Amino acid sequence: MKLTPWMLSVATFGMIALLVVGYFVKLAFSGPQPEEVARRTTRTLPMALVEIPPGTVITRAHVGNGPWNLESGELPPDTLTRVDSLIGRIAKVKIEAATPIQSSMFYPPGDFPELQVDEGKRAVVVGISPTTAPITSIIKEGQYVDVQLTVDRVNVASAGARQNTGPGSIPQHLGDAMTATLFRGVKVLGVAGGGQAVTLELDEDQARIALLAQKKGEIDLVYSSSQNPRPGGIRIASSEQDRIYFEEILGLRPGTPEQDKVFKTEHYRGTDYSDSYFEDGKRLGNNMGQGIPQTAPPDQRRLNADNSVPATGDLAEVFDDAGTRR
Numbered sequence: 001m002k003l004t005p006w007m008l009s010v011a012t013f014g015m016i017a018l019l020v021v022g023y024f025v026k027l028a029f030s031g032p033q034p035e036e037v038a039r040r041t042t043r044t045l046p047m048a049l050v051e052i053p054p055g056t057v058i059t060r061a062h063v064g065n066g067p068w069n070l071e072s073g074e075l076p077p078d079t080l081t082r083v084d085s086l087i088g089r090i091a092k093v094k095i096e097a098a099t100p101i102q103s104s105m106f107y108p109p110g111d112f113p114e115l116q117v118d119e120g121k122r123a124v125v126v127g128i129s130p131t132t133a134p135i136t137s138i139i140k141e142g143q144y145v146d147v148q149l150t151v152d153r154v155n156v157a158s159a160g161a162r163q164n165t166g167p168g169s170i171p172q173h174l175g176d177a178m179t180a181t182l183f184r185g186v187k188v189l190g191v192a193g194g195g196q197a198v199t200l201e202l203d204e205d206q207a208r209i210a211l212l213a214q215k216k217g218e219i220d221l222v223y224s225s226s227q228n229p230r231p232g233g234i235r236i237a238s239s240e241q242d243r244i245y246f247e248e249i250l251g252l253r254p255g256t257p258e259q260d261k262v263f264k265t266e267h268y269r270g271t272d273y274s275d276s277y278f279e280d281g282k283r284l285g286n287n288m289g290q291g292i293p294q295t296a297p298p299d300q301r302r303l304n305a306d307n308s309v310p311a312t313g314d315l316a317e318v319f320d321d322a323g324t325r326r
Contacts, residue, residue, distance in 0.1 A: 041071055043068050044066070045100045045101075046080055046081070046101050047066040048062060048097045048099065058090070060087060064083065076102050080102065092104075092105055117189070117201055124206075125197055125200075126197070126199075126210050126214055127197055128196050128220065129219060129220050135195070135221075136196075137191060138195075139188055139191055142187065146183065147183040148220040148222060149213045150220065151177065151217035182210065183206055185224060187200070189201050212246060262278065262279045263279075
């Protein structure tokens with residue numbers, strides 16, 4: 001029999017009707033329906049593993065992923081959903097453990113908390129010796145430390161050599177290594193670099209001493225259990241108001257800048273004359289005759305009252321930069 005379009009339409013309609021009847025028959029003879037699958041009530045979000053104080057630089061040791069019950073309330077729009085977006089940020093407020101983290105809890109990228117420095121003080125970053133850096137890394141902001149300077153024998157000897165102005169002027173211990181307590185009870189403002197850089201609260205004079213000392217030796221911090229400042233340390237007599245010398249830190253300078261100036265020696269033999277200039281233990285020149293070299297400071301030549309060279313005899317004299325006989 002030849003199939004016509006009319007016959008195909010009737011067959012299609014019959015198949016659809018058969019499927020509908022089969023569905024209702026299945027519902028009539030089937031058992032009770034399973035309960036509807038429970039709606040999702042939790043979500044995995046970044047959370048603080050421990051309580052994070054303000055000013056903390058976030059690392060992977062501070063945060064991790066954890067479940068959060070969505071029925072606890074609607075999450076703020078700035079809730080962070082990835083742990084990687086937290087690394088390196090600085091906490092602006094205290095962050096509770098096991099709670100979702102918002103972007104507003106941190107300083108903007110590239111921004112830092114303002115240092116809280118007392119009136120008349122300075123915030124000074126000091127490099128710490130690698131030997132004690134692991135201990136320094138656990139010191140917290142607001143605690144107090146003693147600052148120690150250790151200098152090797154090379155730096156001590158070179159500093160002492162510049163002070164050698166005569167027999168017996170250098171102490172017998174000079175040239176040995178030395179450790180000195182620069183300051184006591186200094187407040188810590190911050191620790192960075194695994195303890196290798198510490199920000200200390202110092203006054204103006206202490207700031208100059210610390211900056212020079214770390215260039216000449218190694219700085220170590222000794223933790224003090226006292227939570228109150230305890231002023232102390234070595235006494236340093238600075239020869240100038242806005243300047244400090246390494247010799248002064250070592251206690252080798254007498255506290256006068258006149259030592260480093262050029263001094264002159266003059267020697268007369270009959271009508272002959274010679275002079276020499278010295279600075280830092282080194283001779284600058286040896287000029288013969290009555291003329292004064294161009295490198296000599298003015299008014300350093302010493303003559304007779306009538307401005308003439310002594311005519312006879314041998315005369316050896318030493319004069320300082322002011323022309324005074326030594």
